[in-house]
Amino acid sequence: NAGVTQTPKFQVLKTGQSMTLQCAQDMNHNSMYWYRQDPGMGLRLIYYSASEGTTDKGEVPNGYNVSRLNKREFSLRLESAAPSQTSVYFCASSEIGTGLTVYGYTFGSGTRLTVV
């Protein structure tokens, strides 16, 4: 089925370890996003990529890096994990229409990350 695929679904890291969250979409969307969701905070944008070859910081980029590998794939890397990065991470994609109209996001199923 067409959509957004994230891996892994669950991960436990020790403080200081690194890991990369993978995301791929097969809807031919130009824009991709990484969000984190914490209780009482809502979803907050970490990084986004408006199109292949570009990436920009969102609301909470510190401690993360991203790579837009190609039009389909957008990865999120934690270089040195901290307990404050314990969260649920969602990747999303969307298309931008005329006048910057966005036709809604499609989200992946999420990665539940715990840093101990």
Place this chain on the structure above:
Amino acid sequence: RKEVEQDPGPFNVPEGATVAFNCTYSNSASQSFFWYRQDCRKEPKLLMSVYSSGNEDGRFTAQLNRASQYISLLIRDSKLSDSATYLCVVNGNTGNQFYFGTGTSLTVIP
């Protein structure tokens, strides 16, 4: 001030009831508005876009009030399956940056 604010609820309503959620936003230049639904431990899913003229999709009606900077979602004839968290989403200064409310929890009771 938060970009988007929602009443977190919870709203507990009986089946068949009508329930309304409001969401306020701070950026008067925002152009795109959405309501998303999120079930427990699942990803958010687009429920409906919100257009300037208001729009309806079955039992769901969305309204936008630009003067007061709020959007609303009305659910008529609530079903048990409507139980979820409803997220308000508004775009920021660039078309690519969207801000999510913390969500309003709805439980429909038999």
